[in-house]
Amino acid sequence: MNILEIxxxxxxxxxxxxxxxLNLSVKRGEILGLxxxxxxxxxxxxxxxxxxxPYEGEIRNYASSVGWMPQHSPLYxxxxxxxxxxxxxxxxxxxxxxxxxxxxxxxxxxxxxxxRLVRNLSGGMKQRAMLACAMIHDPELLIxxxxxxxxxxxxxxxxxxxxxxxxxxxKTILVTTHYxxxxxxxxxxxxxxxxxxxxxGSPEEIKRFAGEETVMLWVEDxxxxxxxxxxxxxxxxxxxISISVKDAPSELPKIISILEKAGIKVLKSEIKxxxxxxxxxxxxxx
Amino acid sequence: MLERVSGVFVKEIKVIFREKRLLAILILQPVIxxxxxxxxxxxxxxxxxxAVVDEDSSDLSEMLISSLHSTDTFSIxxxxxxxxxxxxxxxxxxxxxxxxxxxxxxxxxNKAIEVYVDESNYNVAATAISKINAMxxxxxxxFFGGLEVEQRFVFTTKSRMIDFIAPAIxxxxxxxxxxxxxxxxxxxxxxxxxxxxxxxTPLSSSDLIIGKFLAITALITxxxxxxxxxxHYAFDVEVRGSLPLLLxxxxxxxxxxxxxxxxxxxxxxxxxxxxxxxxxxxxxxIFLSGFFYPLESMPEGAKTISYxxxxxxxxxxxxEVMVKGNGVEVIFPQIVVLSVYTLMSVAGAxxxxxxxxxxxxxx
Numbered sequence: 217m218n219i220l221e222i223x224x225x226x227x228x229x230x231x232x233x234x235x236x237x238l239n240l241s242v243k244r245g246e247i248l249g250l251x252x253x254x255x256x257x258x259x260x261x262x263x264x265x266x267x268x269x270p271y272e273g274e275i276r277n278y279a280s281s282v283g284w285m286p287q288h289s290p291l292y293x294x295x296x297x298x299x300x301x302x303x304x305x306x307x308x309x310x311x312x313x314x315x316x317x318x319x320x321x322x323x324x325x326x327x328x329x330x331x332r333l334v335r336n337l338s339g340g341m342k343q344r345a346m347l348a349c350a351m352i353h354d355p356e357l358l359i360x361x362x363x364x365x366x367x368x369x370x371x372x373x374x375x376x377x378x379x380x381x382x383x384x385x386x387k388t389i390l391v392t393t394h395y396x397x398x399x400x401x402x403x404x405x406x407x408x409x410x411x412x413x414x415x416x417g418s419p420e421e422i423k424r425f426a427g428e429e430t431v432m433l434w435v436e437d438x439x440x441x442x443x444x445x446x447x448x449x450x451x452x453x454x455x456x457i458s459i460s461v462k463d464a465p466s467e468l469p470k471i472i473s474i475l476e477k478a479g480i481k482v483l484k485s486e487i488k489x490x491x492x493x494x495x496x497x498x499x500x501x502x
Numbered sequence: 503m504l505e506r507v508s509g510v511f512v513k514e515i516k517v518i519f520r521e522k523r524l525l526a527i528l529i530l531q532p533v534i535x536x537x538x539x540x541x542x543x544x545x546x547x548x549x550x551x552x553a554v555v556d557e558d559s560s561d562l563s564e565m566l567i568s569s570l571h572s573t574d575t576f577s578i579x580x581x582x583x584x585x586x587x588x589x590x591x592x593x594x595x596x597x598x599x600x601x602x603x604x605x606x607x608x609x610x611x612n613k614a615i616e617v618y619v620d621e622s623n624y625n626v627a628a629t630a631i632s633k634i635n636a637m638x639x640x641x642x643x644x645f646f647g648g649l650e651v652e653q654r655f656v657f658t659t660k661s662r663m664i665d666f667i668a669p670a671i672x673x674x675x676x677x678x679x680x681x682x683x684x685x686x687x688x689x690x691x692x693x694x695x696x697x698x699x700x701x702x703t704p705l706s707s708s709d710l711i712i713g714k715f716l717a718i719t720a721l722i723t724x725x726x727x728x729x730x731x732x733x734h735y736a737f738d739v740e741v742r743g744s745l746p747l748l749l750x751x752x753x754x755x756x757x758x759x760x761x762x763x764x765x766x767x768x769x770x771x772x773x774x775x776x777x778x779x780x781x782x783x784x785x786x787x788i789f790l791s792g793f794f795y796p797l798e799s800m801p802e803g804a805k806t807i808s809y810x811x812x813x814x815x816x817x818x819x820x821x822e823v824m825v826k827g828n829g830v831e832v833i834f835p836q837i838v839v840l841s842v843y844t845l846m847s848v849a850g851a852x853x854x855x856x857x858x859x860x861x862x863x864x865x
Contacts, residue, residue: 266702268859284702290695307703353703 218278219244219357219388220265225273227260227411234260236411238273242357242390247383249402250392253500257411258392259287262361279388281308283355287362289346293335297326297345300334301352308353320348323378325371339366347375358382360391364398376401396493405492407499414499419492426495429464431471433457434484444478445471464489523771527778534782546575547629548799551597553580553588560608565641566615570601575633577798585616592620594832595822598796599630622825624666626796668739669820670793673755673813675729677784680722680756684763685780686773687714688855693772697859707855715760715848722756742827748820751833754840755816761847762812768854787813815839 220242227235235257242248250258264271266284291300301320305313321327324344329337334345343366351358360379364372376398379389391402399405400419407415407422415422434456435441445451449471450460461467464487472482490498519525552570556563570576579597582588588600602616617634619627688710691697700710726749733739741748763780770776789795790804791813797805808814819836822828830837 263698266698268698268701282702284699286695286699288695290699292696293694304703307700307705309704 217244218242220279220390221274221276222261222265223274223276225261225264225271225275227257227264227269227271229269234269234411235264235271238408238411238413240406240413242388243404244278244388245383245386246403247379247389247391247401249399249405250390250408251394251399251405251496252392252408255410256408258408259361260411261408262286262359262390262392265359277357279355279357281353281355281357283350283353283358285346285350285358285360285363287365289342291334291342291346291349294333296331296333297321297337297348298330300345300349304349304352310353313352316352316354320352323351324348325374340368340371343367344371355387357388357390360389362392362394364393364395372398396491396496399496400492407496409500415495423490423492423495424463426499428460428462429490430488431459431461431464431468432486432488433459433471433475433482435475435480435482437480440478441475441480444474444480448474523775524778527775527782531778531782534786546799547625547796548574549577550575550599550626550630550796551579551798552576552630553582553591553597553600554578555582555585555588555600555602557605558603558607562608562641563603566601566603566637569637569641573633573637575629588618592618593826593828595620595818595826595828598623598626598798599634601634620826621666622669622821623792623796625794627666664737665739666825668733668737669824670791670817672729672733672752673791673816673820674788674793676722676726676752676756676816677759677787677813679725680718680759681763681766681780681784682777683718683721684714684760685766685770685776687718688764688767689770689773689776701859707859708852711764711848711852711855714764715757715851718760718763719753719757722760723753726752726756739824741824743823743829747830747833748823751816751819751823751837751840754837754844755812755819758812758840758843758847761844761849761851764851765847765854768851768858787811790814791817793817812840812843815843 218241220240222238222240225235225238225240226233238257238261240261250261252258260269262284263269265275265277292303295303298317298321301317302313305316310316318327321330324347326341326344326348329341334342337345343363347360347363350360358379364375367375372395379391380401383389391398393399402419404416404418405422406413415426417425433441438453438457441457442451442453445457445459452458459467459471468485468487472485475482518528554567554570556567567578570578576599580588580591582591585602588597588602591597592600598620600618602618604613604616607613607615615634615638617631619630621627688697691700730741730745730749730752734741762783766779766783767776770779786807790800790808790811792808793813797808797814800808815836819833819840822833822836826832
């Protein structure tokens with residue numbers, strides 16, 4: 217069941233088409249990653265969801281509450297961390313936010329800095345304060361625009377562990393990111409380029425769909441093997457024989473059989489799957 | 503070095519030319535300001551409304567009255583029978599000056615014309631007295647022995663300029679303070695990115711405007727007390743009428759001006775644009791509100807604009823209460839206008855913000 221549905225979304229800035237006919241649905245309880253280079257239209261899509269830019273198409277939201285963590289953490293610089301949290305709690309109509317504020321401060325590890333002005337916080341601390349403000353009302357759907365930009369690796373891990381806990385508690389997260397290891401943690405990914413969706417699926421599906429696998433062979437007669445296999449496959453020779461195929465597990469027995477028929481013994485074989493980064497870079501180049 | 507300087511020069515010009523609103527302000531501001539300064543300081547006071555009591559009904563009094571008619575400095579609005587009626591017309595603000603010609607004026611040149619002027623408007627009072635003196639001096643040449651003119655000031659006990667212009671200064675100060683605070687309020691949030699963020703919450707345009715409106719009202723109300731207290735205790739400026747009534751009209755004026763500031767702020771992309779636009783509004787208000795130049799003396803076009811300037815009504819109300827000691831019965835029209843002004847400007851700010859933000863969150 218979907219919590220957010222976007223149909224034929226188009227966003228124009230004068231002549232520039234920032235998002236073009238985007239169809240996207242976020243399933244209740246999942247972590248959906250929006251992946252793409254700068255200018256792909258990720259942030260514009262999010263701003264359209266919040267009605268901040270004029271758009272064509274339809275956006276249907278079925279969540280009872282939504283939390284938003286924009287890029288660059290636009291908090292009130294002359295308020296303390298706690299004052300910001302209390303302010304956002306008031307905007308969401310939280311009657312007695314004391315406990316929730318404490319919980320959020322603990323979560324983002326800012327208990328010690330609760331009375332510091334936001335303007336005096338480091339970039340990573342501002343991100344943490346922003347995340348706490350976005351979650352202050354315990355939203356059903358959390359929309360995070362590059363939440364870990366400027367956050368150090370241990371805290372990034374901490375953020376994602378928390379996102380996972382939120383997901384386990386039934387929350388839904390739509391997150392944009394540049395980090396491939398973060399994208400790997402999403403259940404589904406939507407890749408965007410120049411305002412258009414170019415791939416959608418689980419990280420594994422996307423890797424299978426868009427990336428070629430590599431079969432690596434170590435054989436007795438390298439040159440002979442290279443000559444024979446080149447008739448059938450895209451082969452390269454670099455210390456071992458590398459063969460690019462769509463589905464390596466099913467192709468490997470066929471390859472071995474071809475070589476054995478030619479009297480060449482296979483000493484060792486390995487299958488190398490592409491990383492999400494390989495797929496991402498390939499799709500962006502196309 | 504030349505390359506670097508020319509690089510900066512070209513960049514600056516391009517940046518300014520691409521900020522359309524800033525460019526418009528750059529072009530419009532000098533046009534508006536020079537026109538207003540020129541207009542305010544080069545014109546002369548005209549059409550001062552006067553009432554006349556002619557107890558003499560002589561050739562000389564006829565000549566004096568026809569002299570008043572023949573100049574565009576005065577406009578005779580009333581002929582009254584008694585001196586007290588004349589005083590009442592000045593008190594109610596229906597005329598700014600009154601001329602009392604006593605019985606036997608022509609026969610007995612020792613009898614002086616009495617000129618009553620409303621000193622609550624300093625420019626008008628000074629012009630009226632100097633013109634009447636010039637007229638009587640001219641008539642004196644035709645009559646042996648000369649003519650006496652007695653000046654009588656209405657409303658004031660002290661002849662200090664600060665007493666006459668204090669109400670207007672207070673109005674201008676309130677307006678400037680209010681505009682500075684309100685005109686950058688929303689544009690600052692837009693620049694810092696917090697505006698979009700708070701509109702992703704259930705907050706509506708009216709919630710934001712009303713919240714800001716109340717906060718700025720509270721702050722400026724404290725300022726109003728400081729300004730009035732300072733004028734009174736440091737400069738001995740008198741409030742002859744009711745102090746609560748004065749504070750109430752000042753409150754109405756500041757709330758309406760906050761609304762205008764918030765409209766400007768909602769429509770401005772940056773704080774700089776907001777402050778510049780509010781400065782234009784503030785200066786136009788000052789020049790067209792009767793601060794320098796009485797409304798009666800303005801050309802029709804300028805006079806029409808001045809009716810849409812809230813400071814015009816505020817100045818009248820403050821002057822009536824502070825200098826003349828008048829009450830609600832006299833400043834009721836100004837109270838109504840300022841109340842409508844507040845309602846319209848606050849509603850306008852909500853609509854402007856709704857239009858700019860598309861009504862806020864769609865989720």
